[in-house]
Amino acid sequence: MKSNWKYILSWLLLMVGGFYLINALIMVGVIDDFIENMLVTIGINIILATGLNLIIGFSGQFSLGHAGFMAIGAYATAIITQRMSSEAGFLVSMFVGVLLAIIIAAIIGTATFIRLKGDYLAIATLGAAEIIRNVINNLKITGGAAGLYNIPQLCSWPTVYILFCVTTIILTNFIRSKNGRAIKAVREDEIAAEAMGINTTKWKLAAFVLGGATAAIAGSLHASFLQTISPSNFGIMESISILVIVVLGGVGSMTGTFVAAIVLGVLDTALQSFGALRMVIYAIVLILIMIFKPAGLLGNWEFSLKNLTRHFGKKERS
Amino acid sequence: MPHLLDVDHVVRKFGGLTAVNDVSLHLDKHELVALIGPNGAGKTTLFNLLTGMVQVTSGKINLQVDDKNYDLTHKSAVQIADLGLSRTFQNIRLFKDLTVMDNVLTAMTNEYKENFLTTVFRLPSFYKTEKEMRAAAQKLLAIFDLTENEQTLAKNLPYGTQRRLEVVRALATHPQILFLDEPAAGMNPEETADLTNLIKYIQKEFQITVLLIEHDMSLVMNLAERIYVLDQGEILATGSPEEIKANPKVIEAYLGEGDD
Numbered sequence: 001m002k003s004n005w006k007y008i009l010s011w012l013l014l015m016v017g018g019f020y021l022i023n024a025l026i027m028v029g030v031i032d033d034f035i036e037n038m039l040v041t042i043g044i045n046i047i048l049a050t051g052l053n054l055i056i057g058f059s060g061q062f063s064l065g066h067a068g069f070m071a072i073g074a075y076a077t078a079i080i081t082q083r084m085s086s087e088a089g090f091l092v093s094m095f096v097g098v099l100l101a102i103i104i105a106a107i108i109g110t111a112t113f114i115r116l117k118g119d120y121l122a123i124a125t126l127g128a129a130e131i132i133r134n135v136i137n138n139l140k141i142t143g144g145a146a147g148l149y150n151i152p153q154l155c156s157w158p159t160v161y162i163l164f165c166v167t168t169i170i171l172t173n174f175i176r177s178k179n180g181r182a183i184k185a186v187r188e189d190e191i192a193a194e195a196m197g198i199n200t201t202k203w204k205l206a207a208f209v210l211g212g213a214t215a216a217i218a219g220s221l222h223a224s225f226l227q228t229i230s231p232s233n234f235g236i237m238e239s240i241s242i243l244v245i246v247v248l249g250g251v252g253s254m255t256g257t258f259v260a261a262i263v264l265g266v267l268d269t270a271l272q273s274f275g276a277l278r279m280v281i282y283a284i285v286l287i288l289i290m291i292f293k294p295a296g297l298l299g300n301w302e303f304s305l306k307n308l309t310r311h312f313g314k315k316e317r318s
Numbered sequence: 319m320p321h322l323l324d325v326d327h328v329v330r331k332f333g334g335l336t337a338v339n340d341v342s343l344h345l346d347k348h349e350l351v352a353l354i355g356p357n358g359a360g361k362t363t364l365f366n367l368l369t370g371m372v373q374v375t376s377g378k379i380n381l382q383v384d385d386k387n388y389d390l391t392h393k394s395a396v397q398i399a400d401l402g403l404s405r406t407f408q409n410i411r412l413f414k415d416l417t418v419m420d421n422v423l424t425a426m427t428n429e430y431k432e433n434f435l436t437t438v439f440r441l442p443s444f445y446k447t448e449k450e451m452r453a454a455a456q457k458l459l460a461i462f463d464l465t466e467n468e469q470t471l472a473k474n475l476p477y478g479t480q481r482r483l484e485v486v487r488a489l490a491t492h493p494q495i496l497f498l499d500e501p502a503a504g505m506n507p508e509e510t511a512d513l514t515n516l517i518k519y520i521q522k523e524f525q526i527t528v529l530l531i532e533h534d535m536s537l538v539m540n541l542a543e544r545i546y547v548l549d550q551g552e553i554l555a556t557g558s559p560e561e562i563k564a565n566p567k568v569i570e571a572y573l574g575e576g577d578d
Contacts, residue, residue, distance in 0.1 A: 004440070004445055008440060170438040173437060173440055174434075174437060177432060177437045177438075177448070178423070178426075178430060178432050178437070178448075179432070179434075179437060181416070181423055181427070182424060184416055184420075185424040188412075188413035188414060188415060189411045189412075189413060191371065191395075192407065192412070193424070194394075194396050194399065195369060195371070195399055195405050195407075195411075195488075196399060196404075196424060196425040196487065196488075196491055197400045197425075197428045198396065198427050200396075
């Protein structure tokens with residue numbers, strides 16, 4: 001019992017420490033606007049990719065529609081905060097976005113998971129996301145194909161940081177529990193899972209809905225931070241770029257997703273001065289990593305404070 | 319007097335093939351029954367029917383627990399598992415990338431309730447439930463001599479141990495009836511002997527009914543109180559081990575003459 005509190009406290013300290021570290025670096029000018037933008041993008045990408053990793057890496061369901069849920073959150077925030085430009089409005093909009101994403105994820109999940117698996121499921125989720133995008137494209141309230149602009153900026157890097165911590169806590173704790181074991185069992189062997197009384201559709205749905213809800217949070221942050229959104233931001237390419245982070249980091253490793261999002265975020269920023277060559281170099285780096293690390297940067301390895309302290313404890317004794 | 323499990327004229331057809339044809343059998347409380355027969359006789363299909371993995375074409379399956387009747391005929395695998403029917407598989411279906419401990423804990427998913435909020439925010443009740451689950455799993459693992467392998471990934475266990483773990487996982491659901499599909503397949507005589515004792519022990523210790531499919535006749539004759547012989551989808555004979563050994567029809571279809 002006591003050691004549990006020790007680890008919870010250590011993690012909390014780490015998070016608060018990270019906050020003040022970034023804060024201090026901004027104050028002394030090491031982190032300028034440019035780097036701050038990069039950090040926010042990385043934070044949003046981590047929220048998106050960890051949610052997708054829950055669906056793909058842990059419940060084993062191939063989804064290509066993650067950007068659709070992001071769009072729901074983004075548009076909820078854009079529409080509501082344009083009419084209610086306050087911190088409270090931002091919170092309400094995020095809540096509405098998450099709620100909508102949960103409902104829509106539940107509908108899409110129920111329709112597809114009962115019959116579809118693997119590639120077919122990927123195509124179906126891709127189609128579902130395209131439906132969401134097309135609906136947004138054709139509604140008046142969403143501004144159609146032109147999108148929405150002049151969205152009030154109600155979130156700065158601390159908001160992103162806090163929500164990034166909260167979603168990470170929720171996702172990792174969900175995985176390291178009875179729920180996580182159940183969804184991993186579904187990934188490993190559906191027939192055996194059912195024989196153990198595990199309702200495979202229900203658990204796939206739980207992962208899908210939770211992943212969709214976190215994507216909506218990321219969408220809200222994206223809309224409020226960038227202040228301009230249009231349907232073309234949430235197409236298949238966005239879903240793919242989230243998928244790239246997951247695969248690159250290692251399918252089934254949350255730590256890997258973190259590392260990949262940071263590596264790609266820094267790489268993307270560092271390559272900005274290369275102009276047209278940027279995408280070529282980016283792609284070459286991706287190919288090289290996949291050739292030399294086919295299971296992703298970290299495979300399915302997870303960082304754990306518990307193992308770390310155990311490791312160092314051993315060293316000290318010897 | 320109704321039986322614990324009553325299988326009544328069950329038929330299963332796959333297209334033009336009748337895999338299980340008009341099979342009736344029953345299991346009583348705390349019985350150890352064996353199902354034998356040549357390859358392709360429909361034994362595994364019958365297991366799949368009883369555990370809801372495959373639905374019957376016609377016939378009825380009825381479970382009677384504590385004076386309550388449950389019609390299992392069109393229930394799903396999940397519902398049947400929740401009613402206390404658990405199984406192992408002929409071609410081992412462990413959760414390969416999970417640890418031995420997690421394999422067992424997974425089977426307890428429905429037994430322990432955990433609320434979403436207590437889980438994701440690690441409230442004290444989460445640790446309490448988790449501790450209870452782990453203690454229950456450790457107790458089972460100790461009985462099966464798997465304590466040392468608690469943190470080993472299931473796929474890294476030797477074959478015989480994997481089979482043992484599958485039995486532990488099935489037991490972790492607290493079944494009324496345990497279906498074992500060829501538990502001794504691929505084991506050497508020594509391992510088979512150990513397994514025989516173990517099955518006897520769990521049937522007594524956990525007060526459960528066991529139905530097992532097995533080709534190893536020494537194990538079957540040693541363990542089973544009653545035997546059903548299945549051939550070409552139909553029940554060919556039933557009776558005690560002695561009666562089956564002496565039954566000319568069984569000898570012709572399955573056991574074979576002593577001198578050929």
